[in-house]
Amino acid sequence: MAIIEINNAGFSYGERRIFKNIGFKVEPGEIYCVFGPNGCGKSTLLECVLGLLKLDEGEILIGGKNSQSMKPSELARYAAYVPQMHEKTFPYKVIDFVLMGRAAYTKMIGSPGKADIRIAENALDALGIGNFRDRPYTQLSGGELQLVMIARALAQETPVIVLDEPTSHLDFKNDIAILETIAHLAKERNLAILMATHFPNQGFFFEYKNLPVEILLMGYENNLLAGKPSDVFTEENMRVVFGMDSRVIACETEEQKILRQIVSIRSESSCR
DSSP: OOSEEEEEEEEEETTEEEEEEEEEEEOTTOEEEEEOSTTSSHHHHHHHHTTSSOOSEEEEEETTEEGGGSOHHHHTTTEEEEOSOOOOOSOOBHHHHHHGGGGGGSOTTOOOOHHHHHHHHHHHHHTTOGGGTTSBGGGOOHHHHHHHHHHHHHHTOOSEEEEESTTTTOOHHHHHHHHHHHHHHHHHHOOEEEEEESOHHHHHHHHHTTOOEEEEEEEETTEEEEEOHHHHSOHHHHHHHHOEEEEEEEEEOTTSOEEEEEEEEEEGGGGO
């Protein structure tokens, strides 16, 4: 049974239409990637899923409930959020930052209990960063901070994790580390992952890992295209959406599996 179900969703800022007629489902253990150019509405769609923005039309169901009518505290028990950027404004200890994921389970004037602390510590250990526990989180690198933010989402104990471009500011090594973490959460913890991304090769990575992964390509001839990475991330589709000349290449790895990647050659405007 789908944990996320979106039906005929549409959203506008005033008279400016951002997206319309969006519909898809996400099952537990599945990774659903929302992909497209800047300004196509990826982050806006995620904010609608999280109840931060209200749809003009259609509905979003999480756990069978309409997320647009759920209280924030109720929705926080279904979906955790990892934003693409985070301002480090105060030198919280990492454990205290991760404990913020327990806010939905804490009374307004209460404080985290021993059980909450244990859950936060387990989240850090699950990601292999238990040694970060007492470090000021303002002293973390970009990759370390992203892992800590995912740990905070894990501590929230939700069936859904929503990530907005989770590797956009990371180097080559940390990019793969975060993708491996996301793959682990889907496969080993059976979490539903909904993420926005600018990088088609991330979809190919999850496909290579034999994970159930679907792609929603926004901005395809002012419409939508959905399917498996190998079906969506084609040279023709990249030309239509981005005006890019690209090539899909494939190589056989040591595990005798095929890994696909798409590389850009040039933009069409540079060929004129």
